[in-house]
Amino acid sequence: MTTPGPDGPPRGFRQRRLPPGQYVPRGWPVLHYGRVPQTDVGNWDLRIFGATADGGERVLKHPELMELPQSEVLADFHCVTKFSMLDNLWRGVRALDLAQVWPPHESVTHVMIWAEYGYSANVALTDFLADDSIFAYARNGEELTAEHGWPLRYVCPHLYAWKSAKWVRAVEYLVGDRRGFWEDRGYHNRGRAWDEQRYSYQERPDDGPPL
Numbered sequence: 001m002t003t004p005g006p007d008g009p010p011r012g013f014r015q016r017r018l019p020p021g022q023y024v025p026r027g028w029p030v031l032h033y034g035r036v037p038q039t040d041v042g043n044w045d046l047r048i049f050g051a052t053a054d055g056g057e058r059v060l061k062h063p064e065l066m067e068l069p070q071s072e073v074l075a076d077f078h079c080v081t082k083f084s085m086l087d088n089l090w091r092g093v094r095a096l097d098l099a100q101v102w103p104p105h106e107s108v109t110h111v112m113i114w115a116e117y118g119y120s121a122n123v124a125l126t127d128f129l130a131d132d133s134i135f136a137y138a139r140n141g142e143e144l145t146a147e148h149g150w151p152l153r154y155v156c157p158h159l160y161a162w163k164s165a166k167w168v169r170a171v172e173y174l175v176g177d178r179r180g181f182w183e184d185r186g187y188h189n190r191g192r193a194w195d196e197q198r199y200s201y202q203e204r205p206d207d208g209p210p211l
């Protein structure tokens with residue numbers, strides 16, 4: 001992030017801190033495919049499955065999730081449809097902390113984030129374990145609303161926001177890459193915002209599994 005000078009931000013500050021092609025809208029848009037689920041946290045759980053280190057599967061109820069180390073991540077958020085939200089203070093459980101308690105097998109290369117209604121997004125293990133990768137339940141001191149992903153959404157700010165799945169229900173450790181919902185429907189498999197990896201036609205052979 002650019003640091004403001006002693007007299008405030010230099011000219012063009014807004015422009016220069018945004019990845020190419022992005023703009024800052026008024027307000028926080030709500031964007032997703034399908035309906036907003038109604039969640040009863042009493043019946044909610046988060047499943048960790050696939051290639052776990054010990055081969056087992058874990059199901060965490062909401063209180064168990066809240067017992068994990070809590071963190072905050074300050075980051076911008078970039079949608080591929082070009083809006084960016086600046087300075088979001090996400091609060092939740094970092095993916096790294098989750099992976100420390102329920103580690104992936106050493107052969108794991110990617111992670112699939114699963115959400116309600118079968119929405120999914122794949123991320124490379126290196127992106128999943130990055131410092132800014134967090135399972136969030138609050139933003140800027142306020143609990144997320146249902147339309148923004150409550151009770152739990154994933155956020156990986158350096159990747160386009162379709163990877164930041166709302167209403168997360170499971171984490172699947174993968175021993176090879178597999179495309180998620182949008183990665184299968186025209187968006188870039190990796191989706192790094194600063195490299196403007198928007199569409200699958202931009203992919204090079206090593207960016208993802210063949211379409």
Ligand SMILES: Nc1nc2c(c(=O)[nH]1)N[C@H]1C(S)=C(S)[C@@H](COP(=O)(O)O)O[C@H]1N2
Pocket residue numbers: 028029030031032033034078079080115116119147148149161162163164165166167
């Ligand atoms: N479960 C789910 N999560 C999702 C989506 C979706 O369709 N379903 N859309 C993604 C897209 S494209 C964006 S830009 C962000 C938008 O998050 P917001 O509505 O909180 O701004 O959610 C992401 N997470």
Ligand SMILES: [Mo]
Pocket residue numbers: 031079080081161162
């Ligand atoms: Mo998006």
